Amino acid sequence: MVRVAFETLGCKVNQAESNMYEEQARQLNWQVVDYADVADIYVVNTCTVTNEADRQSGQVARQGRRRNPDALMVVTGCAVGNRANTTHWVSLEGERTLFVPNAAKEELLMAVQEHLQRETLPIGWDLPDPQLAGNTRGYLKITDGCNHACAYCIIPQMRGSVRSVTPDEVVRRVSRAVERGYRELVLTGIHLGSYGRDLRTTLDQLIPRILAETDLYRLRLSSLDCVNITPALLETWRQSPRLCPHFHIPLQSGTDEMLRSMRRFYNLQTYISTIERIKEALPEASLATDLIVGFPGETEELFEQTVQVIETLPFQQIHVFPFSARHNTPAAALPQQVPKAVKKERLHRVLELVEYKRHSWLQSWLGREVEVIVEHESKSLPYRRGLTAHCLPVRFSAPGAPSNELLRLRVTAISSDGLALEGIPCRGRGNSVASHPSERLASPNGAL
C-alpha cells in the first residue's frame, strides 16, 4: 500500500485543500500516515505570506526528504510560485520532487498519480470523515483567487482571479459533510467576500440556501472584508443562530492615508459603520481583525491614530503582523520603509492591547453557560477542548465524553495561560437551555 503524508502551512484554504487531498488519497486506497513517519509520498502545502513562512515551507519539505530519500516529494501552494525568488528549494530540485503550482492544485493527486503510473483518476471533493480527519470542524473552500490588488499582497499573482464553486455544488458538499458527521463547517476562500463574482451570485444568496437546504448545525464564515457584509447578509446572520456570530474583518490600518497606500478598497468610516451595523444586529457578536504595523510611510502619528481606533473598536482578537516586503509587490518598492526595530516596538505595543482586550472579553463569560462541540481527545493534553459558536476555546474535564458531540458547560475560570476558558459540564440541564442570548440553540432541521 502506498503511504502518503501531508503537511500544511498557512491559511485555512490550504487546510481545506489538504483535507480534500487526504480524502482523495483514501479513495485511491493509499494509507495516510503522519508527516513524522516514513512515507512513500510527502505532500507539503506551502505558504509564502511572509519570508518566514517561505523558509518554514522549505524546511518542512527537507525534513520529509531526509526521512525517506527515495520518497516522492510533492510541493504545492503559494511558495511554489515564489520559488525563483528564494534559495529554500535548491536542495530539493530533481526528479523525485514534483512542484505543483496553484493553477494545477485541484488536480494535485491526479498529477501525482500520473507521475507514478501515467494514469488519470477521478477527483473527489468531499471532506474526509471527521474521525479520520482528526478534526471536528471541516473547512470547505468555495472560492479561489482574488481580483483585488493590495499593495503588500502577492496572492493574486499566485492564485489568479476569482473562481468559485457553484451554489448547487456547495450545497451538495455541505450535505455530504453533514452525512459524514460534521456539525460545524467553515466556509473559506482566498477572498471569501468575492464568492460568486464569476458566477453572478454572492454570499447573500448562498448562505440562506445552505441554511435552508442542509441540516448543518453550525456554519462559520472565515475572513470577510467590511464591504462584503451587506445588509442582506447581516439580516441572515440576525435570523439564524446556526450562523456563528463570529466576524473576522481585516482592518490592516486605522488611517485612510495608510489604507490608500495599501490599496485597500474601503475607508475607515466604511469599516467603522460596518462594525456598528453588526453590533446593532448582534450585540454579543465576537469580532476579530488583522492589522499590519510598520507599513511603508506609517509615521509615529499614523500608528498612534491606528492604536486609538483599535482601542475604541470592540475587537476580541487582533492578528497583528509587522510589515514584511514581498518580492514583486508594489509595497516592496515604496519609499519610507519603516526600520525593523520600530516595527518590533509597534508590534509589542499592539500585542499588549490585544492581550488586555482578549482578557476582558474572556472575563465577561465567567459564570455563563456555553455550548461547545467536543474536540477529539489528545493524548498529550490533560483536558478536553471544545469551541463555542463565538469562537471561544473552552477546556474542561469530561472523561470519556464522545468527540464531535454537543456539550453545555458552565464557565468557571480563565485558563492560566490566558488563552482559553475553563468550564464544567452542566449536569441535569437539557442542551436546549441557553442562558447566553446569542448562544441559543436552533433546530438543525433546515429552518433559519
Ligand code: SF4
Ligand atoms: S484582498 Fe488583498 S490581501 Fe486579500 S488576497 Fe486579495 S490582494 Fe491579497
